[in-house]
Amino acid sequence: MFDNLKEKLGSFRDEAEEAAEENVEDVDEDDLKEADPDAAAAPEPAAESATDDAAEPAIGAGATPGGGAEPVSEAGVGADERVDREESDERSAEALEDDATDRVGEDDDTPAESDEGEADPAVTDEDDLAEADEDEASNGSTGFGRKARSLVKGKFVIEEEDLEGPLYELEMALLSSDVEMTVAEEILDNIREELVGETRTFTTSTGDVVEEALRDAIYDVISVGQFDFDERIAVEDKPVTIVFTGVNGVGKTTSIAKLSRYFEERGYSTVMANGDTYRAGANEQIQEHADALETKLISHEQGGDPAAVLYDAVEYAEANDVDVVLGDTAGRLHTDEGLMDQLEKIDRVVDPDMTLFVDEAVAGQDAVNRAREFDDAAEIDGAILTKADADSNGGAAISIAHVSGKPILFLGVGQGYDDLERFDPDEMIDRLLEAE
Ligand SMILES: Nc1nc2c(ncn2[C@@H]2O[C@H](COP(=O)(O)OP(=O)(O)OP(=O)(O)O)[C@@H](O)[C@H]2O)c(=O)[nH]1
Incomplete structure (x- = not known):
């Protein structure tokens, strides 16, 4: 996962460390x-x-x-x-x-x-x-x-020009890893701020200083908007209604199934609702997951009103003490006004507690742009980034939170029901900076 980006960050670390080493001052x-x-x-x-x-x-x-x-x-x-x-x-x-x-x-x-x-x-x-x-x-x-x-012994000052080469390389590397332009610039600015022009002392090595700067710079952009998802679910009145949005084929339905497993493992009961009344075969697809997970599915005929399906699911949850309603919606383009209107109607009718945007890590910049556009059209609370297991670039994972202002909450890391990870900025950075 994210191997290209890892490699590029490693190169920057080495180059910046070299620049720092050259500036270590000894006092005789x-x-x-x-x-x-x-x-x-x-x-x-x-x-x-x-x-x-x-x-x-x-x-x-x-x-x-x-x-x-x-x-x-x-x-x-x-x-x-x-x-x-x-x-x-x-x-x-x-x-x-x-x-x-x-x-x-x-x-x-x-x-x-x-x-x-x-x-x-x-x-x-x-x-x-x-x-x-x-x-x-x-x-x-x-x-x-x-x-x-x-x-x-361990004192050094890095001047801007010492870092010029490594920073340029890093910028190119980030952009070619699909990191969004403003995010790449923010990371570079953060690193400059951390490393340039101030006298540094260090206890172990210049490498630690550079790594810390890199860590802080990335943390700053990927941790935007993070909140404690489990805590939020715990404190909400039940049933908690979560609606999933995103374009076709990115893994929305699979993510709903994974989250159903996630909640059941934490002691919450769930019901699925198929608000994708648009696509033929959508009911059958989600029914398979519901059967496999032994969860109830609420669905209507193809062509029905998605808001009505979700409404029924909430009623079912209330009547049966079900804790969480997981509402699928039709894959839509943010430019598709009819479908976006449907989302608005769902908002009005069931007033969901959370709207999660789902997209695939492998879509890179497209996923980043869609996160922003979906958030503009129908405010999202967070994102699930699927297929991270198949993404070597990591650009979407680095960029989405900073660009949309909404946090990545989960990573999809495979096709199995357990292949869902809570997105933790610290763990993400550990993963990116871990030695090869
Ligand atoms: N490798 C990998 N594959 C995934 C992941 N999440 C979903 N998939 C696969 O992506 C494909 C599409 O997933 P769906 O859940 O059907 O996507 P969707 O967004 O619901 O698609 P529509 O219903 O057509 O809108 C399926 O083959 C899933 O198994 C993931 O995290 N990793």
Whole structure:
């Protein structure tokens, strides 16, 4: 699923990481000996845009023995942390050492402490202080200075031009993966905002910083409008009526059957209603699903009034304590005024609790455009994106929420009744960014 997009995001990550690596600044011993706090301290950036992990501060670059612990002002240094450090004129070597071992990555020349080690700081501190003294004696640097140097190892600033190449590549990749233009631009803007021009510190690697930026940038566009579907169903008065819309053949009826299974598994009873009175064979098709799932189907003759079918289904649900009414509708084009009028009539007659737009991931940009147009014509509450299992591009999955303002709620991932996944933006990103 979404393999093309995954691959392209992976390439961007590698290229951006390379750009970041090229900008990693080391501070050498001489600079530290001069111990000029102003020079050592990086400019104070807007901390908010740095994520927690990425922004884990490197501390104490400006620390001078006896001068107090002048912190390096880096992205994401917590205000409390900064204040604490600034106020701590008596900052001890132990405290510095603790911070050092907490924050320095594996390439630090200070051996990293294990959690157990931290639980017994006295032992390690003594060892490390002895080591620091040796260091001081051998190269003339101070013990504090040695720590400080190791801590500022992970500092870099990426300028716009460093990212120009990778970002251009990423834009092309997103567009060729069917990501809608404005969505691709939004992702790029988010990445720029996250990565460009601010001094970053990092605890493990530049790769983590880049990945975090990519993660945030994508999360921002795919999480638009998300709500807790299960909670919404739980709190609605029963029966809850859900109407499904979308064009022909995208998997509406199959999705209704999958959701019937989904609800039954969560303890809700369901009834299906065939509001597709337009297409010959529609009753038989949905009846097969109802039989397989042992669910009641309400249907009328072909050519009947879809609103009347749904009305009957709601009445049936009320009379029989059924929790959820799942209403199919005829596949329609948003441009088909007659069919769109029918939707309006359904809205008026049964006042559904939710209208879900169904489309197929493999339709890419077409699915994105239809989501917007259906929402304009008959407001939708969310989308089900079917056939994600057959889609390697992922453009619709990335774009629909941002373009329509309505969330993707489910992914169809196969033809079986259990092949339905709740759309979770975090999981989606994990999937996209997971290592090959
Ligand atoms: N691979 C895959 N196939 C799916 C998925 N969802 C539906 N399908 C298949 O898509 C085809 C069309 O599905 P239907 O449910 O009949 O589509 P529909 O939108 O109801 O079609 P109409 O009733 O003609 O409007 C069927 O062969 C389904 O098995 C999915 O998530 N993955």
